[in-house]
Amino acid sequence: MVLAVTALVAGLFAYQFGGSREVESRILTAESRNTSSLARLRAQHAALKQQLAAYAPTGAYIVVDTARNRLYVKRRAAVLLDAVVSTGSGTILDHPDQPERRWIFDTPRGAFAVQSKLVNPAWVKPDWAFLEEGRLIPANAGERVEAGILGEYAFGFGNGYFIHGTLYTRMLGRNVTHGCIRLNDDDLRTVNQLAGIGTPLIIF
Amino acid sequence: MRHRGLFIAVVLAVACFDIRLAAETPAPRRDPAAQRQALLEANTVLQDEIKLAARPQTYLLVDVHQGVVLVKARGIEIHRLLLLSWRARGDQPPMGLFRLTARPPVDRPKTRPGEDATEHPIDLSDMPAEYQLILEPSLVVAIGPPVQDHPWLWLRGLIREGWNRAFSKGSDAWLRVVLPPESARSLAWSVNEGMPVLIGRSTLP
Numbered sequence A: 001m002v003l004a005v006t007a008l009v010a011g012l013f014a015y016q017f018g019g020s021r022e023v024e025s026r027i028l029t030a031e032s033r034n035t036s037s038l039a040r041l042r043a044q045h046a047a048l049k050q051q052l053a054a055y056a057p058t059g060a061y062i063v064v065d066t067a068r069n070r071l072y073v074k075r076r077a078a079v080l081l082d083a084v085v086s087t088g089s090g091t092i093l094d095h096p097d098q099p100e101r102r103w104i105f106d107t108p109r110g111a112f113a114v115q116s117k118l119v120n121p122a123w124v125k126p127d128w129a130f131l132e133e134g135r136l137i138p139a140n141a142g143e144r145v146e147a148g149i150l151g152e153y154a155f156g157f158g159n160g161y162f163i164h165g166t167l168y169t170r171m172l173g174r175n176v177t178h179g180c181i182r183l184n185d186d187d188l189r190t191v192n193q194l195a196g197i198g199t200p201l202i203i204f
Numbered sequence B: 001m002r003h004r005g006l007f008i009a010v011v012l013a014v015a016c017f018d019i020r021l022a023a024e025t026p027a028p029r030r031d032p033a034a035q036r037q038a039l040l041e042a043n044t045v046l047q048d049e050i051k052l053a054a055r056p057q058t059y060l061l062v063d064v065h066q067g068v069v070l071v072k073a074r075g076i077e078i079h080r081l082l083l084l085s086w087r088a089r090g091d092q093p094p095m096g097l098f099r100l101t102a103r104p105p106v107d108r109p110k111t112r113p114g115e116d117a118t119e120h121p122i123d124l125s126d127m128p129a130e131y132q133l134i135l136e137p138s139l140v141v142a143i144g145p146p147v148q149d150h151p152w153l154w155l156r157g158l159i160r161e162g163w164n165r166a167f168s169k170g171s172d173a174w175l176r177v178v179l180p181p182e183s184a185r186s187l188a189w190s191v192n193e194g195m196p197v198l199i200g201r202s203t204l205p
Helices: A002-016 A031-034 A038-053 A127-134 A185-195 B002-023 B030-051 B151-168 B179-192
Strands: A060-065 A068-075 A078-083 A092-093 A102-104 A110-113 A117-118 A122-124 A143-147 A153-156 A162-165 A175-177 A181-183 A202-203 B058-063 B068-073 B076-082 B087-088 B097-104 B131-136 B137-142 B175-178 B198-199
Touching: A038 B030, A078 A185, A092 A127, A127 A185, A162 A185, A175 A202, A181 A185, B030 B058, B030 B068, B030 B097, B030 B198, B068 B179, B076 B179, B131 B151, B137 B151, B137 B179, B151 B175
Parallel strands: A060 A202, A162 A181, B058 B198, B137 B175
Antiparallel strands: A060 A068, A068 A078, A092 A102, A110 A202, A117 A153, A122 A143, A153 A162, B058 B068, B068 B076, B087 B175, B097 B131, B097 B198, B131 B137
């Protein structure tokens, strides 16, 4: 047994540190090295940095850390708001009768922008909300509307996802939502003051 | 008992060997040719990053020279993870723009109709601390914790790496990155399949 383990480890190391394989890397040609002066390259570097900086938001932008359930509103390096939020639970719900319908309750990651701002929004409950409650999906659209649970504002960022308020403030700081980002009332008001339609939103 | 002791001794010897190798990361040379090479690399990385920043997306920037893994969007740093050490074949870390094709799997709890879907959420602690990121063009980035803190996870990563290189086709390039376990989990949480990954020098030497 000991011999087998020793042989395995030794084999792995011989394989790992053997000289037969090379890292795939870009080898810059001798010609380019010779023709490029350091000063010119440094000037090019500065220009490229400037070009990159032009893509950074000039006004306020929102960053959401879904791992730690934090929302920040920033302007350049300054943090204007640091708020505790609830984000997606990451769980799965399958439709009981339609196996092709499945919901994954994740907050989407990526770069977005605030696309809509609703004042005193009502929640139009999607199908999964009824299934989760063990209820039938209503045929009448009016039965889907539920007022007073999303807070004073809702900021849409696409595909039915919103930053909104919550009645469940004790759950803030935890991954408990169906993908939306929940805030308490005070922080939601601050977001309303600092952000509007077009405000960049980065979620990771 | 004696066998167990011998096995632990072998693991420790292997661990010490790895630490020594990790510590032997080549120091940057200061001659003009090396500086020119570094500048060219930094400029190439910047050119690639400008293309990424122009699109609405998050991306990773792995700079082993600076010792960081950055989550970025629109050219701004969103999240910073400090790497403890790195290793690649031939003392040369891979460089270039890649795309993540396979991220570590997430074991998502299922809820049944009538159950509260938010009762058993996944969180950061459900993420692995030792895993591989498979990138395109062919590159494997092995993420793991430091050997002295988690020898078993480290050994598992090494075996996985050896296995993959022995039996997979066309994935000669690899980079091994050692992160604290919390950072490794945080990285696993933040990455998406299809996410661009830029590897290279992001600052001037």
